[in-house]
Amino acid sequence: MSKHRVSRRQFLNYTLTGVGGFMAAGMLMPMVRFAVDPVLKTEAAGDFRATKQKVSELTNEPVRVDFSYEQKDAWYTSEVTQTAWVYKNKEGKVVALSPVCKHLGCTVNWNGNPDHKEMFYCPCHGGMYHKNGKNVPGTPPTAPLDSYPTKEKDGILYLGKPEPNKFVK
Numbered sequence: 001m002s003k004h005r006v007s008r009r010q011f012l013n014y015t016l017t018g019v020g021g022f023m024a025a026g027m028l029m030p031m032v033r034f035a036v037d038p039v040l041k042t043e044a045a046g047d048f049r050a051t052k053q054k055v056s057e058l059t060n061e062p063v064r065v066d067f068s069y070e071q072k073d074a075w076y077t078s079e080v081t082q083t084a085w086v087y088k089n090k091e092g093k094v095v096a097l098s099p100v101c102k103h104l105g106c107t108v109n110w111n112g113n114p115d116h117k118e119m120f121y122c123p124c125h126g127g128m129y130h131k132n133g134k135n136v137p138g139t140p141p142t143a144p145l146d147s148y149p150t151k152e153k154d155g156i157l158y159l160g161k162p163e164p165n166k167f168v169k
Contacts, residue, residue: 048151048158053086055152058094062087062110062120062131065096067159084148084159085110085120089132089167096148097133098162103140120145134168144168 006014051067062085071080084096085108099107101122108129112121119136120129128136133145147167149160 048149048160049082050153051084051157051159053157054155055094055157056155058086058088058157060087060089062097064099064110065157065159082159083107086150086157087131094150094152094157095132095167096150096157096159097165098146098148100146100162101127101141102135102143102145103127108145132167133165 049067049069051065053063053065065084065086066081067084068079068081071078083099085099086094086096089095097120099109099120101108101124103122104124106122106124106127108120108122108127110120111117112123113119113128116128118131120131120133122128122141125140127141128139129141129145130136133147135141135144144165146162147165148162151158151160
């Protein structure tokens with residue numbers, strides 16, 4: 001036994017401080033974890049999604065490539081399908097463009113308007129893009145089409161997440 005006795009006031013002080021600290025930690029832990037988790041999360045190796053398109057079959061004419069993958073949000077798993085317009089440019093590099101118009105999010109089509117050949121056309125408001133995804137001045141879109149980072153593995157085309165267009169100069 002200790003020779004030093006604890007008074008009632010000190011006992012209540014220690015008890016309330018301990019309980020208050022425990023409650024504060026219980027409230028702060030989720031907030032701290034929420035803030036720190038994204039920093040500690042490592043990039044998944046699956047950031048590139050496989051398509052069914054063989055790179056050797058690509059030409060300088062854009063083709064529509066649909067690809068699907070499984071997305072998991074907490075406890076809910078769903079099948080997500082995305083689309084890209086893919087072709088090889090003059091240097092032989094694979095170019096993959098998002099079909100989502102930068103005006104209102106409609107889907108653009110290659111040679112979608114017979115009056116404007118060799119262009120991406122948005123049927124919603126007449127938006128037009130050049131082959132590299134650059135928006136045509138005077139049409140509704142205010143920015144170029146996004147592009148997908150590309151990778152080839154075993155002759156198959158892999159696409160990453162859409163990012164701002166790097167082919168427009």
